[in-house]
Amino acid sequence: MSTPTWTNPVVRWIDYRLPIFTMMQHELHEYPTPRNLNYWWNFGSLAGVVLVIMIASGIVLAMHYTPHVDHAFVSVERIMRDVNYGWLIRYLHMNGGSIFFICIYIHLFRGLYYGSYKAPRELLWMIGVLIILAMMATAFMGYVLPWGQMSFWGATVITNLFSAIPLIGESIVSWLWGGFSVDNPTLNRFFSLHYLLPFVIFALVFVHLWALHTHGSSNPTGVGIKGPRDSIPFHPYYTIKDAFGLCVMMLIFLSFVFYAPNFFGEPDNYIEANPLSTPAHIVPEWYLLPFYAIVRAFTADFWLYLPVSWLISAKVAGVLAMFASILILLLLPWLDTSRVRSARFRPVYRIFFWIFLIDCLVLGYVGAKPPEGWLVTLGQFGTFWYFAHFVLVMPLVGWLERPKPLPDSIAAAVTASGQGKEASHA
């Protein structure tokens, strides 16, 4: 990776003072990347593109939107009806949120399957967890802005969770609201923060990429790059692979935008917010449903809560569990005790990975339903398993499992099976 010599005098002049072309040459062109990355490795860059789409469409929406309880709902409808291509921009933004979370969740589970969080990529992983947290906060506040029924009541339910904090809970909720209920000051600050946080996410993504480029991508074998035969330059191999993946994602994304734009939404949000009329079922957006299920699992008679019932209320326990369910991901690099990175060579962990994935889907399903009957039990067991997976399964399986033999190198793995499983379809 020597400093390239530039022939174009303008480029040379700039690069001598600000080596931006050298940086691009190193980080996008030469950047040595494992030759065996499969399509699950596309979703990081896809999420990055969606973030840019969200920021671009969001900036245009903000030009036409009015953050006031009397005008917010109508101003969104004016965007839909009277602003040129306003419906397109708004539907892109609305569905883009869901597509963003789909990309990020696939990206996250890819990391879980292939052990991408292991040394030396712990910080890379932890920054990713922070990005998810920031995304959830951004999405939650963005959903409030159209000021529909679900906006208002979702905001009321979620902000009320903070009232569970002993002693200062009520004060914190008033402080969040800027008053004594979700009202105009709440809408104003949510709009302000919804505009701010995406740029925080953008900065975090930059740091995420910085950490990524320090040790490079992991790969499906989990064996690091050992020699020149293991890696290929990022450009043109992965630029074209990412471009193809991007086209496929846009096909799916835009199918929703043009033909099922309200698929991910709740019909209730096309009713203007009315503080005097509570909807029958208040549900958050789909990507928050598993966490909603966890917070609701903590009823007074939940066996996981009983050991701490003398200390805190069930509501506090639920809120703590909800935050813990995401924050526990920060500890994953140390909870996983296995020396082997990829689940491909971990026969026992691989089974538990799929069980965990199903558990998350079950929690999402429970979160969408009214908490009644057997669904409460299912949600409670799902919650127990969610935490058990990290606290019990990850350390124990790491200690007890006998991993399959690892290939000597990426190149050996790729050539061993003829053209190699990963490469043959590529």
Place this chain on the structure above:
Amino acid sequence: MHKALVTTVTAAYFAVAVIATGTAVAAEGLKAPVQEWSFNGPFGTFDRPALRRGLQVYREVCSACHSLNLVAFRHLGGVGFRDEEVVAIASAYEVEDGPDDDGEMFTRAGKASDFFPSPFPNVQAARAANGGAAPPDLSLMTKARKSGPDYVYGLLTGYTDAPADFKLMDGLYYNTYFPGHQIAMGPPLTDGSVEFPDGTQATVQKMSSDLVTFLAWAAEPELEARKRLGVKVLLFLLVLTGLMYALKRKIWSDLH
């Protein structure tokens, strides 16, 4: 792994669909039967004669109680109403304007730029005139209910006598598809409620389906433009995706 990816994406696609449908059934009770609508499907458009008849039903029946706040007369130009027709429809309404130079509010004939006026000056008046239940605005009705067009059609045609064991509260009506079955709105349509100038028989079913077409347009006036643009964009993307795939194979071929 490649196959697993395709399988997972497909499975997720259908799982979401199944969950979404399941939620709808649980929340709404009885689901209104699915109807064939002119605006369904990727190439759907609003049936123009039905939309005109639906507007007539709204103006002559619904608008006595229900507002249509988000729709302006000029919007009708987007679905084939000529300028003179739009002006004629608008000027049939009295609209409050002002204040004038003397500081007085005054009424004038409606203009194309005006929105459909509300039947009541405020929500309190609407509630007072309707036994405590304010008639909802209809601008987004077909979007604000699950399977909106089918639901609204089901509601309009779903008035029956209450079953013998059903305790109906005073002043409420029994409706098959309304959640809880007790609705404050009496049956709004009876055969011949309006007289269509095009000679169409004004049955309750026909008036209801025409009205749903009109309300679906009112809720999604961008629908036709959206679907037209969608075809072009997706076809373009399909070709681009194919090219990208071919290029990807070409570039990667020297590695194999």
